[in-house]
Amino acid sequence: MTYSEVVALLTSSVHGVRKAVYGVQVREYIARSMEAVIEMVRLGIERMKELASDSKNSADASAKSAAESKQSAAESKASASQSEASANRSEASADASAKSASESAASAAAAKKSEANAKSSEDSAKRYSDKAKNVIAEAKSEYSGGYYKSYDLTALKGGWKKLSPAKGPYQYYCDIAVPDLTERHSPFCSTGLESYAAAVAAGLANAVETRNGALRLFAIRVPTKDIELVLTIFGVGTTSYELTLPVRDWVKMESAIGPNQYYCDVEVPGCLSTMTPLGTTALENFEAASPAGLASMIETCDGYVRFYAVRKPTANIDVIVALIKKEEPVNTPATRDKLGLVKIGDGMNVTSGGSISTRAATDSEFDAMMVRVFGGGVTNGR
Numbered sequence: 001m002t003y004s005e006v007v008a009l010l011t012s013s014v015h016g017v018r019k020a021v022y023g024v025q026v027r028e029y030i031a032r033s034m035e036a037v038i039e040m041v042r043l044g045i046e047r048m049k050e051l052a053s054d055s056k057n058s059a060d061a062s063a064k065s066a067a068e069s070k071q072s073a074a075e076s077k078a079s080a081s082q083s084e085a086s087a088n089r090s091e092a093s094a095d096a097s098a099k100s101a102s103e104s105a106a107s108a109a110a111a112k113k114s115e116a117n118a119k120s121s122e123d124s125a126k127r128y129s130d131k132a133k134n135v136i137a138e139a140k141s142e143y144s145g146g147y148y149k150s151y152d153l154t155a156l157k158g159g160w161k162k163l164s165p166a167k168g169p170y171q172y173y174c175d176i177a178v179p180d181l182t183e184r185h186s187p188f189c190s191t192g193l194e195s196y197a198a199a200v201a202a203g204l205a206n207a208v209e210t211r212n213g214a215l216r217l218f219a220i221r222v223p224t225k226d227i228e229l230v231l232t233i234f235g236v237g238t239t240s241y242e243l244t245l246p247v248r249d250w251v252k253m254e255s256a257i258g259p260n261q262y263y264c265d266v267e268v269p270g271c272l273s274t275m276t277p278l279g280t281t282a283l284e285n286f287e288a289a290s291p292a293g294l295a296s297m298i299e300t301c302d303g304y305v306r307f308y309a310v311r312k313p314t315a316n317i318d319v320i321v322a323l324i325k326k327e328e329p330v331n332t333p334a335t336r337d338k339l340g341l342v343k344i345g346d347g348m349n350v351t352s353g354g355s356i357s358t359r360a361a362t363d364s365e366f367d368a369m370m371v372r373v374f375g376g377g378v379t380n381g382r
Contacts, residue, residue: 154176289317
């Protein structure tokens, strides 16, 4: 029953008691009233249980909420601690970054200083290099090199090889072993009279190349005979130049010299009219030099070299020129500060080849020297 039904039953029982005529009716209405009271008590108890359960659930929920709040507070505190630690780490990182930046700045300054020092060292090295070049240049200008040695050579007809690539019209080359020769020597090579016809027929080039330990010849065709040659080489100090004779610089002479109608002057610093020139056409320019009738004679003047030709060349011509100083032979006695002749004295040995060596004194020579220096009675250990 519901609460409303119990109330309705009690109300009905009260009215019944008042209206009852017989005792049995009164007892019935009283019994119903008691049952309604019992039911009301039961409903009240159930309601109280429900309220108690609800209170318990509410208390549990409150406790849970409190626990969750406590946990949230703990987590918030932990988060705050972590935030504080993160802030401390950030501050430490900022300090480290500032220190790193300071160190980087110091490193950059050191690098800049190092770069400046390196530049200074480079400049110093360049100055020393320039000084060394000047010293070498001065030494070369003071030493003409001059005649070194002559060789009688033979270019065997079986020693010629194909030249690749060709140099102008020259298709073949021949290397002749010359042990003392280096690529720094200046050569002058001429054909023997007996081999002249074979050399002309083969188109033997006037130009030759010095190599370390060998002389290289060039020819248009392979010679049909061995060719005899005389090689003269000049010392390392001989000044050599690679020059170009431009087409525009050839000038018509007022008075021809033999068949030569034109001349060309090429500036050569350090050239003197007293020097002896040796010149040859570059192999690649043979075809330009030959039709022009380029003269084999060269003239040295102060500051320039003059070349001659029968006709004005139609192309630039490259030449190689060596200049040799004319120096008087040394024929005066040498001094401490002057180059000259010396004569071998006592105590020295000299071979027919010019090698000099010292000679140890004999016992008798030593005794005689002791007597001269210290007087009589002194001998070699006796």
